[in-house]
Amino acid sequence: MIAENTQTQMRKGILEYCILSIISRDETYASDIIAELKKAQLLVVEGTLYPLLTRLKNNGLLTYNWVESTSGPPRKYYALSDEGRKVLEQLDKTWQELAFAVQTATGKKK
């Protein structure tokens, strides 16, 4: 139970960071984000992504454009806003620190 909780907490923090990173490369459609996250085994089900994207957008980190699609309804293509870029930079920095911390901490065990 405790392990589960910690796992969720860890995943959650990383998830947002990863989403922002994926979007930072190019204008991205939700299912592309999902594909990448699935590959990275960070996300299992699609449904959880939509609330996250909406929240990030509402917090001003993301913008989106409607793009007509050949198959089905128009798609939302997400991109980082200026603020999103700043946040991502901070997160990048934090991640480096964390990675170092984890490496150091787990390295000692060996």
Add this chain to the structure above:
Amino acid sequence: MAGISLRCANRHRKKEIIAIPKKNHIMNKTIIININGTVFHIEEDAYEILKNYMTDVKRHFMNSADSHEITTDIENRIAEMFSEILAGGERQVIVEQDVKSIVEQMGSVQDFENAENGEDGPAQYAYNNSGSRTLFRDPDDHLLGGVCSGLANYFGVRAIWLRLAFVISIAFFATGIFLYIILWIVVPKAITRADRMAMKGEKLNLQGFKNSFEEEMTAVRNQFNNMQTEARPLVYKFRDFVSEFIYHLGIFFKGAGRILIKVLGVLILLACLGAAIALVVALATLTIWVNPHSHMFPFSVMTFEYANRLYIAGFFVAFIPVLFIFLLILKAIFNTGGIDKNVGSVIFIAWLFAVGVVIFYGTKVATNFRDEASFNQTVDLIKPSKNTYYLKLNDVKYFTHDDSLRLEIKSQFKDMVITNGNTYNDFQGNNMSLHIEKGDVAQPVLIETYKAKGRDYEDALINARRTKYIFSQQDTIFMFDRYLQRQDNAPWRDQEIELTLKVPVNTIVVIDNDMGDFMRDGVDLYQCRELNKKPDMPNAPFIMTENGLTCKVDTLVTPTVDTTKIIKKK
């Protein structure tokens, strides 16, 4: 950005349901759905799963500020996945498997919850483990629609108390029934596991209770708004409600209702039995024991010859349906008895025949009342010695020879027997009435108007003639008989007598209390006694004025005449 508002406006999912048989070897109902502007054909089973899933998803995000946007995104994504499935061109219809795999890909509400656990985001979700409960109808524990058990779950009490409350409230103008039906329509049924979990919730603290109550009120309000804005879904909702209602009614009758029905059935059986016995007794009484010349209504209406035929036919008209209901209920409840088809049709024909006989003789009796006739007879009275008249009711009752025999009053009496008292007479109804008018001669005049009905005018007149009314005068005392008598064997034909007594102006008329029921033209003895402040008087004084009869208010004691002083006059 203009696109957003456009998409949002399109957001309402409208579902049109059209049955299209598929041309495959298996016939399957197909439904056409419209997801944000794109139309798909989907099989019914698949549609049910999709609908439940979307309902769950919408509920899950209901309390999030972005619920609109999130669910639209998910719907759009599902639409896109449908398009991809159908893009191959092999199939034209979404099947159950497609929806299942899409739901798997999207993740269940449970998955969403797991992902959100411990999150401190701005969004508040209804189904996290805050212990709040949601109002649902409970499909697992229900007598009718599960409204009571749903409420019980919500408030954390036993369902029995709420059911009891509903049943009791029915006594108060059936408010409970209306409330129940409204709740049945408005409150959603707990379909999925998530619903049921939310319904049963953890223990509530006061704050949580308040919050979730407000949420529920919003949800219920939304339901109402939807009902107003979308007429078609309301129609569907009502249709669902009706079918569900009938379904539950069936279950109710199978279960608890079954005992109730049996009890009711036994009661009806007993009632039938009672009715049958009563009918047999009535028939026997009428045909064997009742004197055919009875003066009692309604038997007095009929002439003797066909009375018995009418009674017997009437008996069958009433008895056969009673028997039929008896056997039918016996068959329905205890699965015994029942009527053979041939026997049944014979009985039915017998019943029709009996009805025919009743109608035939009924109309025959009725034709005897078709016309009406009356004649007047003026009796000049002897001028009384005084200016004060006393109006009395003659309590002497004349019995016919037959009546006196039957009542064993005097077996050997030839013509009539006379008795005092008025108990027996009540059978005949009041057929005498008295008007008192201003006369233009110095002596009193009595006009007797005899009335009766008959087949035709002549018959009516004969019926009116075959009567006897006895009025007697002893100086100032006028004795009125209580009844218009029918002569022997004359059937009852609504015979009546209307008496008009004309008295000179300034005559004082003292009317006995017994006469009160027979007085017409608004002569009120009670009121007059009250005016004289002597409510216990045995009679009331009136005086004839130019404007008619009025109460004579007098301080003097009204002279009374003792009946014993009546001198017999020729």
